[in-house]
Amino acid sequence: MPEVILKNLPFLLAGLRLSAELALLSIVGGTALGLVLGVLRYLRVPVLTQIVQAYIVFVRGTPLLVVLFICYFGLPALLAYKTSAYWAAVLGFVLFIAAYLAEDIRTGLRTVRPGVIQAALAMGMTKYQVLRFVTVPIALRNVIPALFNQYVRLFKFTSVASVIGVNEFTGSAMLVNGRVFAPITIIGFVALTYLVACLAISSVGRLLYARLAVKT
């Protein structure tokens, strides 16, 4: 490894840890929110479904960077609260990725076979129980590839947090570059690290899918 990288490795690794932390928090929060939104869309609850749909259309039509700006500068001004760049970024990622995950989860819910649901109902389960124990688990397992696609995308997108001043991996690498000026080496190292990390996330997704997919 080039000397520039070795010398600054602890600093860079701290940035990478921050990236992983951001991604993990956002994945957990985003999946939870996405699940709620997806189920609401699937159940076609009047009014709520329309609101959720409007939200999804709006977020899916807006760049992540703008969502982050809204969460860091806009919402705190609107609702009069203070926030750190870190939590604004997490909020932005959660709100952003949930809109995409909701659509994937809804697709998964809709592709659960009617026969499975009817069988569960015939066994005397209530509608809520069917959703909780049959439809949602089957749907979640079957959309693992789509979910992990979004997780990889989210991990790449954590780099954008550097723009609002969170010194995650990309941000700290550019700081190092500003000090030592070795752009090709540093950007190459950053790119390779992201590549390896993203491939790792993808393969976790493939492993999980192979083990958990429900074949009906």
Place this chain on the structure above:
Amino acid sequence: MQYTFDWAPIWANRELILDGLLNTIALSALGLALALIIGVVIGTVGASSARVLRISAATYVEGMRNIPLLVHMYFWYAGLAFLRLPPFACAVFGLALYSGAYVAEIVRSGIGAVPRGQWLAALASGLTPLQAFRYIIYPQALRIVLPSLAGIFSQLIKDSSLASVITVAELTYQATAIEGQTFRTFEVYIAISLLYLALVSVITYGLLLVPGARDAEAQGLSDA
């Protein structure tokens, strides 16, 4: 809630916003055109029956799309700083190489979805391989992948906002400038969100107007 909405400063700066919008459109259009060229070439290579070609295409695709777009842009802007490329060109190259990988995957799957008999029949009736692609395979593949392609294009438009980080004066950049002068934070960003939404909608629904695009969608071949 003590925030009072004031949209007047946004309207007063409409020329800056329009300027940014035009830059975003130019950036996206150029990025899109280049991404399409890259995508069709790499996608076609990836659909070939030769193992070496398939692996090299897959290497390109995985290598490019697993690196954040921001890093792509920094590569051209800061990494190759000695070339002194204008920021606009850096953004176009970054967008094209990154999105090209996604387009390539879609093109590859589209070509794969055209029944092999079509290819064999085209060759059997005397078309050269190039003609077979041009007149038989691409037209059918295009219609199959239009919905997914629309998805990638709208992503590219939104992704172009990252060009603001490397000082390209597109929509997001202008919004930040207006925000800095007027402090109408919420209004500015909501306004440009709606503009992005409008651009994305035009692309998404516009592409579906291509004759035959709706058929592919109806057959459930899309994954967008």
